[in-house]
Amino acid sequence: MKNLVHPSGSPRRRWSTGAALRVLVVGLLVAGMALVPTGIANAGTTLGTSAAEKGRYFGAAVGTYKFSDNTYMSVLNSEFNSLVAENEMKWDATEPQRGVFNYSAGDRIVNHARSRGMKVRGHTLLWHAQQPGWAQGLSGGDLRNAAINHVTQVASHFRGQIYSWDVVNEAFADGGSGARRDSNLQRTGNDWIEAAFRAARAADPGAKLCYNDYNTDGINAKSTGIYNMVRDFKQRGVPIDCVGFQSHLGTTIAGDYQANLQRFADLGVDVEITELDVTQGGNQANIYATVTRACLAVSRCTGITVWGVRDCDSWRGGDNALLFDCAGNKKPAYTAVLDTLNGGSSPTPTGNRFRNEASGRCLDVNGASSANGAQMIIWDCHSNANQQFTQNGRALQVMGKCLDVPNNAAAGTRVQIYDCHGGANQQWVINSNATISNAQTGLCLDVNGAATANGSAVIVWGCHGGANQRWSRA
Ligand code: XIL
Numbered sequence: 001m002k003n004l005v006h007p008s009g010s011p012r013r014r015w016s017t018g019a020a021l022r023v024l025v026v027g028l029l030v031a032g033m034a035l036v037p038t039g040i041a042n043a044g045t046t047l048g049t050s051a052a053e054k055g056r057y058f059g060a061a062v063g064t065y066k067f068s069d070n071t072y073m074s075v076l077n078s079e080f081n082s083l084v085a086e087n088e089m090k091w092d093a094t095e096p097q098r099g100v101f102n103y104s105a106g107d108r109i110v111n112h113a114r115s116r117g118m119k120v121r122g123h124t125l126l127w128h129a130q131q132p133g134w135a136q137g138l139s140g141g142d143l144r145n146a147a148i149n150h151v152t153q154v155a156s157h158f159r160g161q162i163y164s165w166d167v168v169n170e171a172f173a174d175g176g177s178g179a180r181r182d183s184n185l186q187r188t189g190n191d192w193i194e195a196a197f198r199a200a201r202a203a204d205p206g207a208k209l210c211y212n213d214y215n216t217d218g219i220n221a222k223s224t225g226i227y228n229m230v231r232d233f234k235q236r237g238v239p240i241d242c243v244g245f246q247s248h249l250g251t252t253i254a255g256d257y258q259a260n261l262q263r264f265a266d267l268g269v270d271v272e273i274t275e276l277d278v279t280q281g282g283n284q285a286n287i288y289a290t291v292t293r294a295c296l297a298v299s300r301c302t303g304i305t306v307w308g309v310r311d312c313d314s315w316r317g318g319d320n321a322l323l324f325d326c327a328g329n330k331k332p333a334y335t336a337v338l339d340t341l342n343g344g345s346s347p348t349p350t351g352n353r354f355r356n357e358a359s360g361r362c363l364d365v366n367g368a369s370s371a372n373g374a375q376m377i378i379w380d381c382h383s384n385a386n387q388q389f390t391q392n393g394r395a396l397q398v399m400g401k402c403l404d405v406p407n408n409a410a411a412g413t414r415v416q417i418y419d420c421h422g423g424a425n426q427q428w429v430i431n432s433n434a435t436i437s438n439a440q441t442g443l444c445l446d447v448n449g450a451a452t453a454n455g456s457a458v459i460v461w462g463c464h465g466g467a468n469q470r471w472s473r474a
Contacts, residue, residue, distance in 0.1 A: 048081030050346070058079075071450070072309055072328070076309055083118050085106055101153055121305060122158060125150065126196050163208065164272065171185070174222060179225060197238055197239050200239075201239040208242045216260070217260070219254075230264065234269070246275035246276075249277070251281045262298050276291060277307045289339070308321075327464065355472050359447065368384060370400050370417070380454060405460050411462055413460055436471055438460055
């Protein structure tokens with residue numbers, strides 16, 4: 001187990017120009033022109049990067065209680081470039097007792113996002129649901145004061161860190177009335193929404209301020225009620241910048257989904273898809289694609305957020321409404337979204353490296369050695385020969401040797417390189433779910449312990465399709 005971990009700055013990384021060139025030349029000799037190093041093919045292969053190419057974000061709602069789940073975090077970190085707290089910034093979470101604020105979970109989400117260059121949506125300052133018990137018991141002027149103080153305190157705490165706030169959530173009634181929903185907040189007076197927006201603007205002038213609601217996915221009485229409010233706010237100078245369309249969808253989507261977004265945009269506000277999830281059924285991938293296409297077609301649609309990461313993380317449990325299955329595998333709906341973001345079809349990732357989906361790091365021969373028995377690790381992707389593979393039938397060649405595990409190796413055995421001899425233990429099958437299995441044992445190429453650090457060992461292990469067993473060409 002020597003050479004298992006390379007502390008950063010270990011000699012292995014200190015390439016002399018001569019050594020680097022020698023390695024490169026060996027690699028080029030082995031595989032000819034196919035080994036010309038390629039750039040890192042990030043662009044267009046994740047939701048976040050593809051959306052960013054279109055000037056948009058692609059986000060997910062998250063819960064801090066999942067942050068210890070490696071599969072969850074690897075999907076989150078590799079695919080999304082915006083986060084929103086699924087519950088942690090709501091009134092009951094942030095002000096559990098009157099005047100006593102708790103921002104720890106919300107801060108954790110903000111810090112995670114910011115450390116990775118992701119945007120943060122704020123959700124939500126005022127809502128009839130998930131109010132703390134003490135607020136549910138208030139009414140009239142007392143409730144109004146408490147509500148506006150809540151807006152001021154929370155928006156001030158997160159000042160400068162939030163891309164857009166859902167200042168008010170779900171204040172309109174379902175059905176044909178187009179009227180406000182009855183709630184304790186509504187009973188403080190019809191002007192509670194504009195008072196909240198003014199307080200939010202004063203507290204965080206840099207955040208876009210949104211009104212957010214559901215069942216607004218086409219032109220209907222409810223969305224028209226909201227439309228009229230937004231038009232009135234714009235006319236009277238009430239500070240509103242955006243409208244969020246939750247888009248919790250079933251098995252159909254309104255034919256005028258895009259037209260509805262556009263009519264709001266034409267009022268001079270941004271529009272955002274804020275809580276997208278879609279019942280799994282024959283139509284799931286198409287509906288996801290339709291929503292994505294609509295957002296791309298409306299220039300003021302600034303981004304899309306899905307309400308959770310994997311099906312099993314969803315508040316809609318049995319609907320399997322999200323883009324990743326419970327093991328973190330990409331679903332057809334994922335591919336439909338990515339292809340739509342990329343304008344029709346996504347580039348098949350090409351390149352001679354194998355990038356591990358959990359870590360974003362590449363399969364690498366430890367120490368750039370070409371010796372028999374040199375072991376495989378993951379390391380930051382680079383263009384040196386010890387990460388460049390050529391496929392020769394089922395053999396994967398690197399450093400003039402073949403990717404190898406000892407004959408009939410048990411789960412947990414380190415993967416190495418060895419002189420090519422064509423034996424079944426040197427034959428590898430690249431599977432459609434992006435795992436790579438050994439032809440002799442059927443075990444999969446796996447980063448030991450789902451580790452993600454530079455130097456983590458690559459072993460063979462029973463195939464489970466998790467992100468630490470998925471490798472994409474890069
Ligand atoms: C949901 C969360 O996903 C659940 O975990 C929680 O128990 C209830 O709230 N519209 C919204 C979101 O604006 O805040 C809701 O989130 C889903 C519906």
